[in-house]
Amino acid sequence: MSATMTAQPPIVFITGASSGFGAAIARRFAGLGARLVLAARRYERLEALAAELSDSRIAGPAGARAPAIHLIRLDVRDRGAVDxxxxxxxxxxxxxxxxxxxxxxxxxxxxxxEADLNDWEEMIDTNVKGLLYCTRALLPGMVARDRGHIINIGSVAAETPYPGSNVYGACKAFVAQFSLNLRSDILGSRVRVTDIEPGMAETEFSVVRFKGDQEKAAAVYRGVKPLSAEDIAESVVWCAMLPEHVNVNRLELMPVMQAFAGFAVKRS
Structure with missing residues (x-):
């Protein structure tokens, strides 16, 4: 187990913590006794999650203390607000x-x-700029303390193109390369960097992608068992709990019933 997780309770800062992967990751770290900084736009959901985690029956074994939690209403697209x-x-x-x-x-x-340019800009602002703002604000302290771990949630779309993934896939490709470049920049420190790339996972992802169309979102997962938010949380915590000399550069995972398609060919 990593010294990061055993020397003292880690302080884990999670963006997008109000639902899906973020909430599941918070629950998983809370069970380990971590101190949590939970950030998201939907503050009322953060409050509900904090109340849930403060119940010692959920936060850990019998007798365990409720985790220390700090909540932040935060839109990561706002650089000033992040700082x-x-x-x-x-x-x-x-x-x-x-x-x-x-x-x-x-x-x-x-x-x-045919894509909406506003959608493109919002994806870039959140997936790329928001990640940059949070990383740049917290990384100097980690390097100075010679202790820390940046875990970026990417996507298999970074490596595998599919129709309609144009800017989303490009954003996640940025995340993948930025993660590797960070490793090069901070070589010599004990700060770790990991890019986790999930495949099909059932959260609010498709509901958001289809702007609230529940029927379209449900169709994405029909007839297959996708990854869950808990699966991703388990992967995040596993990477964080490895011995401190071990760095998982990139971890790609998909449901067993998802694989890679062949090349697309348009024939006349």
Missing amino acids: KAIAELPPEFSEVTVLVNNAGGALGLSPAH
Whole structure:
């Protein structure tokens, strides 16, 4: 088990923590006794999650103390808000051990020539810029303390193109390469960087992609057992709990009934 997880309770900063992967990751770290900084736009959902985690029956074994939790209403697209939130972290939460850059998502599935440019901009602002803002704000402290872990939630779309994934896939390709470049920049420190790339996973992802169309979202997962938010949370915690000399650069995972398609060929 990593010294990060055993020397003292880690401080885990999770973006997009109000639902899906983020909430599941928070639950999993809470069970290990971590101190949590939970950030999201939907503050009322964060409050509900914090109340759930504060129940010791959920947070850990009998007799375990409820986890220490700090909530932040935060839109990661707002650079000033990110800088302010991190600068104003209470002292007991300020030395962040693990940053999970989870906030992100896809909008639309239209071909590039028909896509909504506003959707493209929002995906870039959240998946790319938001991740950059949070990383840049927290990384210097990790390097100075020679301790920390940046865990980016990417996607198999970074490696495998599919119709309609134009800008979303490009954003996740950025995340993949940025993660590797971070490793090069901080070589010599004990700060770790991991890019986790899930395949088909059932959360609010498709509901958001199809802008609330529940029928379209449900059709994505019909007839197959996709990954769950808990599967991704397990992967995140596994990477964080490895011995501190071990760095998982990239972890790609898909449901067993999902695989790679062949080349597309349009025949006349």
